[in-house]
Amino acid sequence: MSPSRPNGLSRQPRNVVSRGIPEATVARLPVYLRALVSLAERGATTVSSEELAAAAGVTSAKLRKDLSHLGSYGTRGVGYEVEYLVYQISRELGLSQDWRVAIVGIGNLGHALANYGGFASRGFRVVALLDAGEVVGEKVAGLTVASVDDLEHVVKEQEVSIAVIATPGAAAQPLCDRLVAAGITSILNFAPVVLQVPEGVKVRKVDLSTELQILAFHEQRKSAAVLGIDADVVAQAFVEAAQ
Amino acid sequence: MSPSRPNGLSRQPRNVVSRGIPEATVARLPVYLRALVSLAERGATTVSSEELAAAAGVTSAKLRKDLSHLGSYGTRGVGYEVEYLVYQISRELGLSQDWRVAIVGIGNLGHALANYGGFASRGFRVVALLDAGEVVGEKVAGLTVASVDDLEHVVKEQEVSIAVIATPGAAAQPLCDRLVAAGITSILNFAPVVLQVPEGVKVRKVDLSTELQILAFHEQRKSAAVLGIDADVVAQAFVEAAQ
DNA sequence: TAGATTGTTAATCGATTAACAATC
DNA sequence: TAGATTGTTAATCGATTAACAATC
Numbered sequence: 001m002s003p004s005r006p007n008g009l010s011r012q013p014r015n016v017v018s019r020g021i022p023e024a025t026v027a028r029l030p031v032y033l034r035a036l037v038s039l040a041e042r043g044a045t046t047v048s049s050e051e052l053a054a055a056a057g058v059t060s061a062k063l064r065k066d067l068s069h070l071g072s073y074g075t076r077g078v079g080y081e082v083e084y085l086v087y088q089i090s091r092e093l094g095l096s097q098d099w100r101v102a103i104v105g106i107g108n109l110g111h112a113l114a115n116y117g118g119f120a121s122r123g124f125r126v127v128a129l130l131d132a133g134e135v136v137g138e139k140v141a142g143l144t145v146a147s148v149d150d151l152e153h154v155v156k157e158q159e160v161s162i163a164v165i166a167t168p169g170a171a172a173q174p175l176c177d178r179l180v181a182a183g184i185t186s187i188l189n190f191a192p193v194v195l196q197v198p199e200g201v202k203v204r205k206v207d208l209s210t211e212l213q214i215l216a217f218h219e220q221r222k223s224a225a226v227l228g229i230d231a232d233v234v235a236q237a238f239v240e241a242a243q
Numbered sequence: 244m245s246p247s248r249p250n251g252l253s254r255q256p257r258n259v260v261s262r263g264i265p266e267a268t269v270a271r272l273p274v275y276l277r278a279l280v281s282l283a284e285r286g287a288t289t290v291s292s293e294e295l296a297a298a299a300g301v302t303s304a305k306l307r308k309d310l311s312h313l314g315s316y317g318t319r320g321v322g323y324e325v326e327y328l329v330y331q332i333s334r335e336l337g338l339s340q341d342w343r344v345a346i347v348g349i350g351n352l353g354h355a356l357a358n359y360g361g362f363a364s365r366g367f368r369v370v371a372l373l374d375a376g377e378v379v380g381e382k383v384a385g386l387t388v389a390s391v392d393d394l395e396h397v398v399k400e401q402e403v404s405i406a407v408i409a410t411p412g413a414a415a416q417p418l419c420d421r422l423v424a425a426g427i428t429s430i431l432n433f434a435p436v437v438l439q440v441p442e443g444v445k446v447r448k449v450d451l452s453t454e455l456q457i458l459a460f461h462e463q464r465k466s467a468a469v470l471g472i473d474a475d476v477v478a479q480a481f482v483e484a485a486q
Numbered sequence: 487t488a489g490a491t492t493g494t495t496a497a498t499c500g501a502t503t504a505a506c507a508a509t510c
Numbered sequence: 511t512a513g514a515t516t517g518t519t520a521a522t523c524g525a526t527t528a529a530c531a532a533t534c
Contacts, residue, residue: 061505194300209277216405
């Protein structure tokens, strides 16, 4: 895309940010972490790649490859020390510090998110709730819902670093723009729209309908296969039967 | 993993189910569909790969490659007819039919999902709500919450084909086992555990903490980069400065 | 015909997998 | 030492990207 840059100071930021840990690995680290914490609660002190992989739903080869990106934290012939691995993955994910989260849009989903207990134990503190409707001023999950009119002020005052958007689709992009202008660079989006953001802002999207549609695709394929509708398979079966 | 199978009838089901459309493409089709519907609502009748790609947040090359897996539905020099493409993608995703969905676990999140209006318009009908607590017997989103004791009966009676699990972690696996035994092969899991299922059952997982942890990882890397902490980069800069 | 844009090819990139040497 | 298991290598697989011939 860009021409070669001999000057070290103007290199692509990509190398700075990711420093070698593949995106696919990063996405699996939270799953390993959860499995490890669960193992620790059941009293395990050591775990092999085979056991941990089974608990996390991946292959042991993939697990070892993933962990090798963090360093050599296992012992050959023995396995991994659970507590130590928990510490190393937590550190890598940046969970040694608390992250301050704002939820924008306190409808059904926003309520559920605000009341979700799983955040606090994983290093995330919900410090602000924002909405544009009647719910402003009410107490939800111990916090008073603020007006989105004060978004910029709240973000600054509460030192928010991660925003969760749980508004209707139409409201999401304008609010996203304001969040970005207020300095937010990490957004979790539940609104059913594709947010347009400048480079350097990271958006992750959770889309309930999309997930169901992907399931429907596979479910449909199963039905078709059972009924013998799939033309490719029928043709292939004929070819193989004739040999 | 398994030895070669010369007999066509005992081949791996993988080929039957996917028939050539890559998983990565399937996961993007719902995004394209949503962008197309939005364009249609704004009166567009035709769209180029460049425009649609921008709306969907991908590159035009990727979009054209994805659509080419479905067939040749565009016109060179012109673009794609919006309505026709909506139809083709919907058909491919299996949205011509209505899918009957059960939600298991009617807590904060289950409530929000039951009340979410976006499902119905996209081919999904919530036909059953199940819980084990006090909410059983209450009306939620127009449906009476049934007891999980009757899970098998409800799944059969209501002809459920997709189940959504929104229970606490500890309850998820046993309920998943019962759903699978009752014939369910598509599950959307919001519980913070990795579900173990037999082959042929498709699970998709939505994990709020995981998403935040991935954002935290990148956010942390940004801070480190700004502060000049990244050792690799510092070392590299020295090497380059010395040349 | 000239301009626009698709559908496809080929190159590149990144992720997965299997196997095994290293080593506890 | 013998058995177990990691960390790494190399091969394979799948996804992305750029470029452009085909064609409206």
